[in-house]
Amino acid sequence: MTKEVGLEVDLGPLHLKNPIMPASGTFDVKCTLLNENELNRLGAVVPKSIAFKGREGNPEPRICETDCGLLNAVGVPSKGVEYFLKEDLPLLQKTNDTIIVSLTGNSIEDFCNLAERLNKIKEISALEINLSCPNLNNGIPFGNNKKKLYELIVNIKKSTTKPIIAKLSPNVSDIKEMALAAEKAGTDIINIANTLMGMAIDIDKQIPRLGNNIGGLSGPAIRPIVVRMIWESAQVVNIPIIGVGGVCCAKDAIEMFLAGASAIQVGSANFSNPYVMLEIISEIKRYLKEKKYNSIKDIIGLIKD
Ligand SMILES: Cc1cc2nc3c(=O)[nH]c(=O)nc-3n(C[C@H](O)[C@H](O)[C@H](O)COP(=O)(O)O)c2cc1C
DSSP: OOOOOOOOOTTEEEEOOOOOEEEESHHHHHHSSSHHHHHHSSSBOOOOOBBBBBBOOOOOOOEEEETTTEEEEEOOOBBBHHHHHIIIHHHHHHHHHHHBEOOSSSHHHHHHHHHHHTTTTOOOOOEEEESSSOOOTSSOOOOOOOHHHHHHHHOOOOOOOSSSEEOOOOOOOOOHHHHHHHHTTTOEEEEEEEOOEEEOOTTTTTEEEEESSSSEEEEEGHHHHHHHHHHHHHTOOSSOOESSSSOOOOOHHHHHHHHSEEEEEHHHHHOOOTTHHHHHHHHHHHHHHHOOOSGGGGGTTOOOO
């Protein structure tokens, strides 16, 4: 009998049975085509970012296709934390024993209120902080300012004992500075990255193709940028990195593991192939077997440069 390769990973205090999970905003437990057994085969489930209180999203259209990617300006609409706890969490619990909840907010207080409210909910394994949210004070996303990012994470850490994942914004000139600021503030895990700001114009109507004018680019177009950011950050921080951006198949995920990611989130690719995450898990096993590795851990950060 051939020995199974190990896919388990430890992201600091967070143990995952395998390193593949959905990216926030691209998976909804109420609409997914995957059944409970299939969802249970993922490393974790990660629902869309939630806010403390209900909030509206951006004007329509909120999403448009571009060459090799998607532009979105959904604007994080949310029915609020109490709705999430009552309606979504019980469904999520049936699907996977690792639930990562993504938080959005426009002030340090918003985030801390949410983190405190979720702290005692034992079914939640970790909190992911969406740092691409604009700060009410100056409209600049927390993830674009290392002092604000640091201050936010320090305060969230005081509000919860759950592992914290800082989801960085790629819209910065030096991702290493942001990764280091998040680490210094006490984040347990870094996620690289959210979407890259972009714009598309309808040349017949001569208007922006998104209701919000500008939006975040995701999909294969951003993958080389994200791989570079993972590689750069892995050289300066000592905490685990989750890679996300343009992963469409196992080859793309393996690239990120070699660059230094310990786990991968899959976003836009779920829209064209709902089974893509399950396919990636099987294909990674095949790659590891072929290359005679015992565990996914053997290839993390293995790039020879
Ligand atoms: C329609 C859509 C909605 C998203 N909503 C969120 C969100 O609520 N919170 C968040 O942290 N990221 C959100 N993202 C960003 C994704 O989680 C991910 O970081 C990004 O799409 C890059 O990954 P991908 O290229 O695999 O899609 C969203 C992305 C898309 C396409």
